[in-house]
Amino acid sequence: MQTVIPLSPPVLLPITGSLVGFPVRRVYCVGRNYAAHAIEMGHDPDREPPFFFQKNPDNLLVADKAFPYPQRTSDVHHEVELVVALKSGGADIPVEQALDCVYGYGVGIDFTRRDLQAEAKKAGKPWAAAKAFEHSAPVSEIVPVEAIGHPANGNIWLKVNGELRQQGDLDQMIWKIPEVISELSRLFTLAPGDIIMTGTPSGVGPVVRGDTVTCGVDGVAALAVTVR
Numbered sequence: 202m203q204t205v206i207p208l209s210p211p212v213l214l215p216i217t218g219s220l221v222g223f224p225v226r227r228v229y230c231v232g233r234n235y236a237a238h239a240i241e242m243g244h245d246p247d248r249e250p251p252f253f254f255q256k257n258p259d260n261l262l263v264a265d266k267a268f269p270y271p272q273r274t275s276d277v278h279h280e281v282e283l284v285v286a287l288k289s290g291g292a293d294i295p296v297e298q299a300l301d302c303v304y305g306y307g308v309g310i311d312f313t314r315r316d317l318q319a320e321a322k323k324a325g326k327p328w329a330a331a332k333a334f335e336h337s338a339p340v341s342e343i344v345p346v347e348a349i350g351h352p353a354n355g356n357i358w359l360k361v362n363g364e365l366r367q368q369g370d371l372d373q374m375i376w377k378i379p380e381v382i383s384e385l386s387r388l389f390t391l392a393p394g395d396i397i398m399t400g401t402p403s404g405v406g407p408v409v410r411g412d413t414v415t416c417g418v419d420g421v422a423a424l425a426v427t428v429r
Contacts, residue, residue: 217348223304224394230332260338262338268310271334282400285303300378310338313405318331353372358416361413
């Protein structure tokens with residue numbers, strides 16, 4: 202069937218060592234998945250059921266491009282996260298089978314308009330304006346599982362202008378990667394091309410125009426972004 206307007210091009214993430222790209226279907230994000238970050242945001246870090254929100258595929262900013270400071274905000278925060286890319290999916294996926302769905306991993310930044318998020322929280326409204334804005338999710342290349350396996354621990358960090366702001370370890374996740382996939386599949390039918398941003402350690406803070414943000418998960422991937 203023809204379309205009345207041109208189709209949007211697919212969002213493709215680069216894959217390490219490959220000339221083909223990873224096509225993105227949906228972008229899921231896990232909220233408050235590190236205990237220290239939950240505390241710094243004023244919440245109880247006890248292991249309550251995880252909660253999720255979404256960004257849009259075209260919110261992704263491909264590796265090492267500049268991040269344009271968004272409008273309607275004066276308080277944009279960085280949140281470094283391990284990124285999981287799925288090659289298969291389904292509903293009600295058992296924890297024991299969850300890692301079979303993973304194609305590879307990367308690192309990303311969940312940029313957040315914190316002032317808009319605070320207003321939304323206070324009013325009991327959704328976070329879409331705070332989270333799902335243009336270029337709000339810079340993401341590195343995707344590294345296939347065959348190259349690195351499934352990281353269960355490892356240093357995750359973020360620096361602004363060379364100053365360490367965030368640091369943690371993947372083993373500090375409240376909900377581990379297989380559990381995140383399984384729990385998410387109880388709410389949504391997952392599919393190939395889905396991306397999951399798995400939460401951020403403590404130390405989130407503001408960025409301003411001119412900042413250089415570098416981040417990574419040791420043994421997985423690294424990323425550099427300039428704020429303009």
